[in-house]
Amino acid sequence: MKARIKFRKYGSLRFIGHLDVMRYFQKVMRRSEIPIAFTGGLGVGVTSDGEYLDIELTAPVASERAVAKMNAVMAEGIEVLSFVQIPDEKKYSGMTITAAADYRVTVLESARSAEQTRCIPGILKAQAEHFLGQEEIKVWKTTKRSEMEVDIKPIIYDMQVGDADIRLFLAAGSEHNLKPDLVMEAFLDFCGEEKGAYPFHFHRIDVYAKNPDAWADEKAAHVRGAGLVTLESLGKKIGE
Amino acid sequence: MRKLALNDEILLKIEKPARYIGGEVNSVMKDPEKVDIRFAMCFPDVYEIGMSHLGIQILYDMFNQWEDVWCERVYSPWIDLDKIMRKEKIPLFALESQDPVKEFDFLGITLQYEMCYTNVLQVLDLAGIPLEAKGRSGEDPIVIGGGPCAYNPEPLAEFFDLFYIGDGETVYRQLLDLYKENKSDSGTRQDYLRKAAEIEGIYVPSLYDVTYNADGTLASFSPSVPHVPKTIKKQMVLSLTDTYYPKRPVVPFIKVTQDRVVLEIQRGCIRGCRFCQAGMLYRPTRERDVEKLKEYASQMLKNTGHEEISLSSLSSSDYSQLKELVDFLIEEFKGKGINISLPSLRIDAFSLDVMERVQDVRKSSLTFAPEAGSQRMRNVINKGLTEEEILTGAGQAFEGGWNKVKLYFMLGLPTETQEDMRAIPELADKIARRYYEIPKEERSGKCQITTSTSFFIPKPFTPFQWARMYSNEEYIARAAIVKHAFNDQLNRKSLKYNWHDAEITVLEGVFARGDRRCSKVLLEAYRLGCIYDAWTEVFDYGKWLKAFEHTGTSMAFYNERERKIDELLPWDFIDIGVTKEFLVREWERAMKGEVTKNCREQCSGCGAARFGGGVCNESKN
Numbered sequence: 001m002k003a004r005i006k007f008r009k010y011g012s013l014r015f016i017g018h019l020d021v022m023r024y025f026q027k028v029m030r031r032s033e034i035p036i037a038f039t040g041g042l043g044v045g046v047t048s049d050g051e052y053l054d055i056e057l058t059a060p061v062a063s064e065r066a067v068a069k070m071n072a073v074m075a076e077g078i079e080v081l082s083f084v085q086i087p088d089e090k091k092y093s094g095m096t097i098t099a100a101a102d103y104r105v106t107v108l109e110s111a112r113s114a115e116q117t118r119c120i121p122g123i124l125k126a127q128a129e130h131f132l133g134q135e136e137i138k139v140w141k142t143t144k145r146s147e148m149e150v151d152i153k154p155i156i157y158d159m160q161v162g163d164a165d166i167r168l169f170l171a172a173g174s175e176h177n178l179k180p181d182l183v184m185e186a187f188l189d190f191c192g193e194e195k196g197a198y199p200f201h202f203h204r205i206d207v208y209a210k211n212p213d214a215w216a217d218e219k220a221a222h223v224r225g226a227g228l229v230t231l232e233s234l235g236k237k238i239g240e
Numbered sequence: 241m242r243k244l245a246l247n248d249e250i251l252l253k254i255e256k257p258a259r260y261i262g263g264e265v266n267s268v269m270k271d272p273e274k275v276d277i278r279f280a281m282c283f284p285d286v287y288e289i290g291m292s293h294l295g296i297q298i299l300y301d302m303f304n305q306w307e308d309v310w311c312e313r314v315y316s317p318w319i320d321l322d323k324i325m326r327k328e329k330i331p332l333f334a335l336e337s338q339d340p341v342k343e344f345d346f347l348g349i350t351l352q353y354e355m356c357y358t359n360v361l362q363v364l365d366l367a368g369i370p371l372e373a374k375g376r377s378g379e380d381p382i383v384i385g386g387g388p389c390a391y392n393p394e395p396l397a398e399f400f401d402l403f404y405i406g407d408g409e410t411v412y413r414q415l416l417d418l419y420k421e422n423k424s425d426s427g428t429r430q431d432y433l434r435k436a437a438e439i440e441g442i443y444v445p446s447l448y449d450v451t452y453n454a455d456g457t458l459a460s461f462s463p464s465v466p467h468v469p470k471t472i473k474k475q476m477v478l479s480l481t482d483t484y485y486p487k488r489p490v491v492p493f494i495k496v497t498q499d500r501v502v503l504e505i506q507r508g509c510i511r512g513c514r515f516c517q518a519g520m521l522y523r524p525t526r527e528r529d530v531e532k533l534k535e536y537a538s539q540m541l542k543n544t545g546h547e548e549i550s551l552s553s554l555s556s557s558d559y560s561q562l563k564e565l566v567d568f569l570i571e572e573f574k575g576k577g578i579n580i581s582l583p584s585l586r587i588d589a590f591s592l593d594v595m596e597r598v599q600d601v602r603k604s605s606l607t608f609a610p611e612a613g614s615q616r617m618r619n620v621i622n623k624g625l626t627e628e629e630i631l632t633g634a635g636q637a638f639e640g641g642w643n644k645v646k647l648y649f650m651l652g653l654p655t656e657t658q659e660d661m662r663a664i665p666e667l668a669d670k671i672a673r674r675y676y677e678i679p680k681e682e683r684s685g686k687c688q689i690t691t692s693t694s695f696f697i698p699k700p701f702t703p704f705q706w707a708r709m710y711s712n713e714e715y716i717a718r719a720a721i722v723k724h725a726f727n728d729q730l731n732r733k734s735l736k737y738n739w740h741d742a743e744i745t746v747l748e749g750v751f752a753r754g755d756r757r758c759s760k761v762l763l764e765a766y767r768l769g770c771i772y773d774a775w776t777e778v779f780d781y782g783k784w785l786k787a788f789e790h791t792g793t794s795m796a797f798y799n800e801r802e803r804k805i806d807e808l809l810p811w812d813f814i815d816i817g818v819t820k821e822f823l824v825r826e827w828e829r830a831m832k833g834e835v836t837k838n839c840r841e842q843c844s845g846c847g848a849a850r851f852g853g854g855v856c857n858e859s860k861n
Contacts, residue, residue: 011241011242012241012242012244012261012262012263013263015251015252015257015258015261016258016493016494020258020493020494020495023495024493026545026547027265027491027544027545027546027547028545029545030541030542030544030545030546030547031265031542031543031544031545033542073265073545074265075263075264075265075493076241076242076263077263110247110249111247111248111249111252112247112248112249112250113247113248114248199249
């Protein structure tokens with residue numbers, strides 16, 4: 001049986017990278033005696049309310065009990081939010097179906113602390129519409145092998161610049177993947193500001209899948225845009 | 241939420257911020273208002289190394305079981321953070337509370353190897369504690385040293401308020417109670433140190449005077465005040481079964497060197513290899529009860545979620561209940577996907593069988609530590625491993641499908657000749673020949689015999705404590721002889737040879753047997769920028785040479801002379817139970833190439849029997 005764990009990462013745990021969080025969860029499974037068999041990000045410095053991990057169970061465990069058991073052996077800075085069953089077929093695994101993610105970006109008083117935020121500077125608010133109104137938004141993307149110029153405009157699904165924060169809804173997953181820092185860098189550049197002019201904090205809200213499937217619990221699904229639903233809503237609760 | 245000592249900007253800039261944030265599963269949080277004593281326990285190396293040390297985990301658990309004490313961990317900040325902390329004047333902090341170390345009552349530093357000595361200074365410096373004990377006031381924590389290097393504490397004497405000699409499980413309670421008592425009596429730091437010196441096993445260096453002869457050797461070493469003991473007696477836990485053991489060890493967020501549950505099955509070793517300091521310091525050998533160990537294994541795996549369990553001891557094959565323990569571990573945990581690792585096993589039919597059972601894939605290599613190439617040399621060092629045993633063990637392994645062997649040797653041992661050096665590649669070649677005796681269709685390709693040599697460093701409290709060392713150049717010349725001899729071997733294509741650098745060796749030699757005057761060199765080296773000397777990418781030998789030059793200290797005086805039997809040695813004031821008479825006898829037997837039997841075969845009267853426990857009492861039960 002396959003299960004999907006949704007967790008959030010906050011506080012000092014944002015300094016633990018994706019691979020270490022995966023290692024951490026392996027040990028959590030053993031400590032909480034969740035019978036697992038394993039399958040499989042975030043960068044260091046990002047907090048999140050929507051982190052997912054798909055696992056293979058060797059025996060069923062009730063959702064509520066699994067959440068309680070895991071949270072009982074958890075370090076501060078990480079909390080399991082839900083535990084649901086997902087279909088066994090490969091096409092439903094988190095990596096294959098992930099299509100988008102949304103983020104809350106805040107501007108910090110100083111890079112020294114993610115706790116103290118300030119209002120979104122006027123120039124950013126004023127320029128948002130123009131930024132998005134461009135024909136194309138070209139940025140330099142560096143990969144392991146090369147550096148190339150790409151147009152990120154089509155994969156910015158939404159961008160709302162408010163008084164307290166900036167909301168980004170971006171492509172995520174194996175097909176297209178756009179990191180929020182890259183968008184903010186391009187935005188600053190567009191506004192004529194220096195790279196690093198404002199210290200940002202990135203918080204991931206949730207991850208979405210393009211899968212308007214029968215499995216999705218319509219009511220729980222946080223439907224956004226073209227049939228995108230949260231990864232969590234694609235699973236169903238496991239009863240006692 | 242816990243506060244952090246470092247701000248986000250710094251944490252995002254440095255390598256592996258998880259080294260500094262604490263908050264790991266099983267780390268202990270207490271209310272500082274509700275404890276009487278705050279103890280900072282430090283391993284003066286980077287987090288991944290320090291977190292892998294069992295001794296600290298044992299003491300951390302013991303201290304935190306006491307309601308009036310909160311023990312927290314401190315490690316050396318890596319060089320990236322070290323620079324930032326100096327520049328921004330951020331004081332060194334403990335991981336749990338993230339509070340400055342300077343606010344603590346005690347700073348305990350474990351001394352596991354000589355090459356961490358400049359890191360001791362780094363820790364004190366970053367904490368804002370005066371480097372020299374004489375410069376400290378009531379505001380500073382009491383700085384305690386312990387661990388194997390505390391058995392010759394003299395090169396560090398100026399930097400520590402006191403040293404704890406022996407197993408940590410014994411007199412710490414007394415030391416802390418005395419601290420509370422002294423505090424409520426409004427006693428001073430000096431009052432406390434005076435009284436602490438009367439606790440058995442506690443050495444307060446400031447209360448002793450040292451004089452030197454014209455030739456530089458020690459003339460006298462004695463207490464400068466009344467009621468302070470002339471000799472410091474090593475403290476020992478006689479029953480390892482009935483003492484502290486960390487059932488809930490801290491689980492790091494990042495991968496550390498020892499990323500597994502560690503079961504200490506015994507302390508001490510019955511073998512009596514003449515170069516081995518641990519083999520003498522931890523006499524008599526004491527075993528932990530096998531039923532207790534089974535319990536610990538289950539609890540610790542459950543509490544940590546680790547995927548691997550490892551046995552720890554100086555020589556696991558000598559643990560009398562090994563078979564029972566290993567059978568239990570395999571039966572109980574193998575099916576749950578737990579790896580079982582068994583280091584320091586002698587290679588024989590039993591261990592090969594065990595290794596076959598614990599490993600799914602037989603890719604790993606086999607390790608032998610003959611330590612010397614020729615039988616003559618092995619007799620001198622009392623390494624009871626014969627060529628026949630090595631070849632038989634390797635042969636069995638080859639027939640069982642192994643084809644990789646690792647061999648460990650030492651160069652520069654007392655009485656070593658060129659013949660002894662050449663015997664190292666010859667032995668490696670014999671092992672390879674044994675492999676190629678197996679018919680081609682039954683063996684899996686070529687074999688790979690990897691030989692590594694390190695240079696022998698005489699250590700205090702060993703029969704070789706009087707032996708001379710050599711210069712850097714001489715060591716490299718010896719390694720070159722071995723290297724050339726490798727080229728002459730029939731199976732040279734299957735043999736690989738690595739040797740260690742000699743620069744660290746000669747420094748380690750000085751500080752292992754150094755006296756109080758060596759502290760000048762340490763201070764100067766630190767001032768010149770030396771830290772993390774155990775890390776080749778950071779180590780700077782040039783600075784060390786300057787430090788010796790600037791302080792007018794001769795490396796040759798400490799390393800390149802054979803000490804006379806009647807010379808007063810800097811560590812003679814410590815009584816480890818093993819007598820000097822025994823060490824002299826062993827030194828003389830070594831020179832004659834005579835082998836001494838192990839503790840279970842025949843008692844050789846080393847003196848450790850006076851503790852009245854462990855292996856010394858086995859036959860009497």
